[in-house]
Amino acid sequence: MGIRTWIRSWPVYRQLTGDDPLGRGTAAQSPRSAALGARTTSADRTARSVCPFCAVGCAQNVYVKDGRIVQIEGDPDSPISRGRLCPKGSASKQLVTGPQRERKVLYRAPYATEWTELDLDTAMDMVTDRVIEARRKGWQDTDAHGNRLRRTMGIAGLGGATLDNEENYLIKKLFTAMGAVQIENQARI
Numbered sequence: 663m664g665i666r667t668w669i670r671s672w673p674v675y676r677q678l679t680g681d682d683p684l685g686r687g688t689a690a691q692s693p694r695s696a697a698l699g700a701r702t703t704s705a706d707r708t709a710r711s712v713c714p715f716c717a718v719g720c721a722q723n724v725y726v727k728d729g730r731i732v733q734i735e736g737d738p739d740s741p742i743s744r745g746r747l748c749p750k751g752s753a754s755k756q757l758v759t760g761p762q763r764e765r766k767v768l769y770r771a772p773y774a775t776e777w778t779e780l781d782l783d784t785a786m787d788m789v790t791d792r793v794i795e796a797r798r799k800g801w802q803d804t805d806a807h808g809n810r811l812r813r814t815m816g817i818a819g820l821g822g823a824t825l826d827n828e829e830n831y832l833i834k835k836l837f838t839a840m841g842a843v844q845i846e847n848q849a850r851i
């Protein structure tokens with residue numbers, strides 16, 4: 663690097679000779695910083711979503727590049743959150759891209775000390791068997807006076823706030839159809 667180039671790259675020189683006399687902008691900016699750009703501007707497309715973490719339901723813009731999520735920001739068009747996300751919501755990208763995310767079903771049998779991997783079909787069959795058995799065991803056809811009940815006290819539904827409207831609607835329908843009466847959601851608790 664020549665002496666002139668070196669002097670021109672010196673922030674104080676740029677501050678004294680450029681249009682940033684207070685040294686708060688371009689004068690203090692390194693070439694590397696100047697070459698950086700926001701991931702939101704280089705994305706191929708933006709999908710609209712809702713933060714999955716809590717019942718506030720802040721809206722998100724999900725930026726996608728080459729088929730992968732590169733950034734998640736608050737959606738300024740949302741009447742609920744108006745572009746804001748709390749620290750948890752701002753970190754929701756790691757929920758889908760984090761290397762520690764579990765992608766397999768893990769099962770710990772009664773009295774076992776270790777988890778074992780299950781394929782999804784096996785796990786679904788096990789859940790189904792348990793639901794049917796608990797429903798049957800807790801079934802009440804009539805009360806002590808012969809009044810018709812036709813309900814089960816053996817199963818209950820507790821939805822999480824990460825569920826969306828459609829999921830909650832379907833879960834409520836499913837559990838009611840199975841005869842459950844205790845159907846709640848974390849957002850109400």
Ligand code: SF4
Pocket residue numbers: 713714715716717718719720743746747748749750751752
């Ligand atoms: S951004 Fe924060 S407040 Fe908003 S829904 Fe997500 S977790 Fe809740």
